[in-house]
Amino acid sequence: TTDPVNIVAASFENGKVIYDIPKEFTVEASKELTSADISLVGPDGKQIASKVTVSGLKATITLDKPLERRIKFKVLVNDLVASDKGVLLAPATYDMSTSGGPKVKGASIGSKSVSPSGTIKINFDQALKIDSTISKHVSVTIQGKPVVTEVIASGSTISVRPVTSLGLCTPFTIKIDSGVTSLYDISGDSAWQINSRTICYSISTIGYSVKGRPINAWTFGSGAKKILFVGGTHGDERSTKYLLDEWIKELDNNPSKIAADKTIIIIPTVNPDGFTANNRLNANNVDLNRNFPANDWKSNVTMPGGNGTPVVNGAGASPLSEPESRILSSYVLSVRPTLVLTYHSVASVASGN
Numbered sequence: 052t053t054d055p056v057n058i059v060a061a062s063f064e065n066g067k068v069i070y071d072i073p074k075e076f077t078v079e080a081s082k083e084l085t086s087a088d089i090s091l092v093g094p095d096g097k098q099i100a101s102k103v104t105v106s107g108l109k110a111t112i113t114l115d116k117p118l119e120r121r122i123k124f125k126v127l128v129n130d131l132v133a134s135d136k137g138v139l140l141a142p143a144t145y146d147m148s149t150s151g152g153p154k155v156k157g158a159s160i161g162s163k164s165v166s167p168s169g170t171i172k173i174n175f176d177q178a179l180k181i182d183s184t185i186s187k188h189v190s191v192t193i194q195g196k197p198v199v200t201e202v203i204a205s206g207s208t209i210s211v212r213p214v215t216s217l218g219l220c221t222p223f224t225i226k227i228d229s230g231v232t233s234l235y236d237i238s239g240d241s242a243w244q245i246n247s248r249t250i251c252y253s254i255s256t257i258g259y260s261v262k263g264r265p266i267n268a269w270t271f272g273s274g275a276k277k278i279l280f281v282g283g284t285h286g287d288e289r290s291t292k293y294l295l296d297e298w299i300k301e302l303d304n305n306p307s308k309i310a311a312d313k314t315i316i317i318i319p320t321v322n323p324d325g326f327t328a329n330n331r332l333n334a335n336n337v338d339l340n341r342n343f344p345a346n347d348w349k350s351n352v353t354m355p356g357g358n359g360t361p362v363v364n365g366a367g368a369s370p371l372s373e374p375e376s377r378i379l380s381s382y383v384l385s386v387r388p389t390l391v392l393t394y395h396s397v398a399s400v401a402s403g404n
Contacts, residue, residue, distance in 0.1 A: 053133075053135050053136055053137045054082075054137055055137055055138060055139065055140045056080050056081055056082050056084075056131045056132070056133050056137045056138055056139050057080065057081040057139075058078055058079070058080060058081075058128065058131070058139075058143060059079045059080060059081050059108070060078070060079040061076070061077065061078040061079065061145075062075075062076050062077045062078070063076050063078075063126050063145050063147060064145060064147075065144075065145050065146055065147075066146060066147070067145075067147050067148075068147070068148050068149070068150050069118065069147060069148065069149045069150060070150045070176075070177040070178070070233065070234075070235065071234075071235050072117050072118070072235050073114070073118070074113065074114055074117075075111055075112060075113045075114060076091075076111070076112045076126060077109055077110065077111050077112070078109070078110050078112075078128060078131075079108050079109050079110075080108050080109075080110070080131050080133065081108075082108070082133035082134070082135065082137055083107055083108055083133060083134045084105040084106075084107070084108065084109070084110055084131055084132065084133055084134070085105065085132050085133065085134050086105060086130075086131075086132045087103050087105050087110035087128075087130070087131050087132070088103075088128075088129040088130040088131075089103050089110060089112050089126070089127065089128050089129065090126075090127045090129065091112065091114075091124055091125070091126055091127075092124060092125045092127060093119070093122060093124050094122050094123050094124065099114070099118070099124065100114070100115035100116065101113060101114050101115060102115075110131065112126075118149050119149065120149050120150065120151055120237060121148075121149060121150070121151045122148065122149055123146065123147070123148045124147055124148065124149070125144055125145065125146055125147070126144070126145040126147060127142065127143075127144055127145075128142060128143040128144075128145075129142045130142070150176070150177060150233075150237065151237065151239055151240040152229070152231065152232065152233055152237045152238040152239045152240040152241055153175040153176060153177050153179055153207075153231050153232070153233050153237075153238070153240065153241050154175060154176045154240050154241065154243075155173055155174070155175055155176075155227065155241065155243040156174045156175060156176050157173075157174050158171065158172065158173045158174065158225075158245060159171055159172040159173075159174075160245070160247050161247065162245075162246065162247050162248065163247060163248045163303070163304065164248075164249075164250050164303050164304075165217075165223075165247050165248065165249050165250065166249070166250065167213075167216040167217040167218055167219060167221065167249040167250065168212075168213060168215075168216045168217070169212070170210050170211070170212040171210070171211045171212070171225065172208050172209070172210050172211075173208065173209045173210075173211065173225070173227070173243075174207060174208050175207045175208070175209070175231070175241070176207070177207055177233050177234070178206055178207050178233065178234040179204050179206070179207060179208075179209070179231060179232070179233060179234065180232040180233060180234055180235075180236065181204045181205070185202065185204045185209065185231065186200075186202035187230070188227055188228045188230045188231050188241065189202050189209060189211060189225070189226075189227050190225070190226050190227075191211060191213065191223060191224070191225050191226075192223065192224050192226070193217065193221060193222070193223045193224075194222070198213055198214075198217065198223065199213070199214040199215070200212060200213050200214060201213075201214060209227075209231075211225060217249050218249065219249060219250060219251055219252070219253065220248065220249060220250070220251040220306050221248065221249045222246065222247070222248045223246075223247060223248070223249070224244060224245070224246050224247075225244065225245050225247070226243070226244045227241055227242065227243045227244070228241070228242055229241055229242040250303060251271060251302070251303050251306040252269045252270055252271045252299065252302070252303060253269075253270050254267055254268070254269055254270075255267065255268050255270070256268075257318070257378055257382045258374065258375075258377075258378030258381075258382075259374065259378075260322070260323050260324045260333065260334065260374060260375055261324055261333055261334035261335055261373070261374060261375070262324045262334050264323035264324055264327070265323070266318065266320065266321060266323060266375065266378055266379075267318070267319075267320075268316055268317065268318050268382070269299050269316070269317040269318075269319075270314065270315070270316050270317075271302050271303075271306065271309055271314070271315040271316075271317075272306075272309045272310075272311075272313050272314045272315055273314055274309075274310065274311055274312040274313040274314050275312060275314075276312050276313050276314065276389045277313075277314045277315075277316060277386055277387070277388040277389055278313060278314070278315050278316070278388060278389060278390045278391075278392070279316045279317075279318070279383065279386065279388040279390070279391045279392070280295055280298065280315070280316070280317045280318070280392050280393075280394070281318045281321060281379070281391065281392070281393040281394065282294065282295040282318065282319045282320060282321070282393075282394045283295075283318075283319060283320030283321050283322050283323070283325075283326050284321050284322055284339050284340050284393065284395065285322065285325065285331045285332075285338070285339075285340065285395060286322045286323075286324065286325020286326040286327070286328060286329060286330045286331060286332070286333070287325065287329050287330055287331045288331075288394075288395055288396040288397070289326060289329070289396075290396045291319075291394040291395060291396050292319045292320045292326060294394060295317050295318075295319040295394065296319055298317060299317055299319070302315060302317075316386065316388070318379070318382075321339060321375050321376075321378075321379055322339055322375055325339075331354070332365075333373055333375055335367075335373060336364075336365075337364070337365065337366065337367045337372070337373050338352065338354065338362075338365050338366060339373060339375050339376050340395075341365065341366035341367075342366055342367040342370065342371060342372060342373050342376040343370060343371065343376055343380065344370040344371065344380075345370070348366065348370050349366065350363070350364050350365070350366050350367065350368060350369075351363050351364065351365060351366070352365045352366045353365075355397075
């Protein structure tokens, strides 16, 4: 008796898709071989013309001509015979297929909320042939009119960037024709299209916190009546930011619900330093909500849960002593909103203030 021959490695595997144009396949055995019975069978059940040679541990299947594209085929390893008369215990079958041309696997955008001037990446299932003609197969249009774009291909990805901004809330279409070619000069399967829309808001940085973190405002619409939503005055009231983040998503998903006479402005976090530290106060240990001008303003204030003990300079050294409160005050006075809604949170209580 002798030990059987085992397959140690192979250039093929079950379920593999062949993207290149192979001239041969190889299989490596656990013992030195004297012969191998291996065949390739096409989708019609007929044997694909090839010849098998052995050398040492390796058997090589050389194809008489390139495999057809877009077909399923099998590699049948019927037997491997070793120099000590050991054989394969059982035949092995590998179901494989050859690819067509490049196909789009996905893109970095969906049907909405796309940056008006950002780069859009389109990913293919295989490496692309990179040449000067690839841009001819990609188009971007707005209401049927072409948009000037920069198209760059690398590896299996095509990057598309508009030369000028697409504008806010703009529907557009990206289309790829069937002519994109693979690294192995195979084409015909790249036709693809996506209809999308740019974001419906602009973002502006209205100032910076004590530690230099930006305080941003999201603006939707262009109506005369301005409604301002403010969150995150107290950094540990984190749900106010999360709520307004969701409100931004909701408005961007449904811009048609914004009335023509309205401008909606959202500042999710007035106190980004406090939010980062999960602290009620800003980085100067001031309660911003008590730092605004008021007839009864005072520097030493009592905090929630403080047992009635005043905190020295808890409301700042003076009204608007803090950059965050100065920024919000200045912004409100410049925008002159019709309505301001400012959000706070405590446990599970919802209350109007």
